[in-house]
Amino acid sequence: MISKQMSDTLNKHMNLELYSAHLYLAMSSCTNELGLKGASNWFFVQYREEMIHFMKFYSYLTDQGVVISLLASEAVPNQYSSLLDMVQKTLVHEQLITSCINELIEQAVREKDHATQIFLQWFVTEQIEEENNDRDLIAKLKLVGNNGHGILMIDGEMGQRVFVAPIGSPLAV
Ligand code: OFO
Secondary structure (H helix, E strand, O other), X not given: OOOHHHHHHHHHHHHHHHHHHHHHHHHHHHHHHOOOHHHHHHHHHHHHHHHHHXXXXXXXXXXXXXXXXXXXXXXXXXXXXXXXXXXXHHHHHHHXXXXXXXXXXXXXHHOOOHHHHXXXXXXXXXXXXXXXXXXXXXXXXXXXXXXXXXXXHHHHHHOOOOOOOOOOOOOOO
């Protein structure tokens, strides 16, 4: 049993996860255009992870008997000054998502909604990893600055990222 208020805010957040997926898919396209194939791969993997996050919310809500609402999707930016700019904006976006997850948990606690609290725990851990990955990349990109060899080395590392669907994930897109 989930309250209307709780399901509405979860539904809203589900749409934000879809926005995240679109944001990173656009970044994958931008980096591809710049010739940074590794970074393009990294953002594409990030896109796929966001689709899993979206589907986790979708499955949770439908399992709770909620008919989901897909809201109109906001256009995402596709102009960036550099790879560093993209990753810095990624970190800012992930910090926003972290604060949204925290607010969702606070609401679930207020409503004594234990099921939703348990559901959201996975996202608490996930957000630590998301922010940490971005901070690592920002630090490396700042170290190399405008050095082309350095950027290509980081691009090569970003190309190693592999998508791994979390155990029990509703859908590997
Ligand atoms: Fe779904 O964590 Fe990023 O946005």
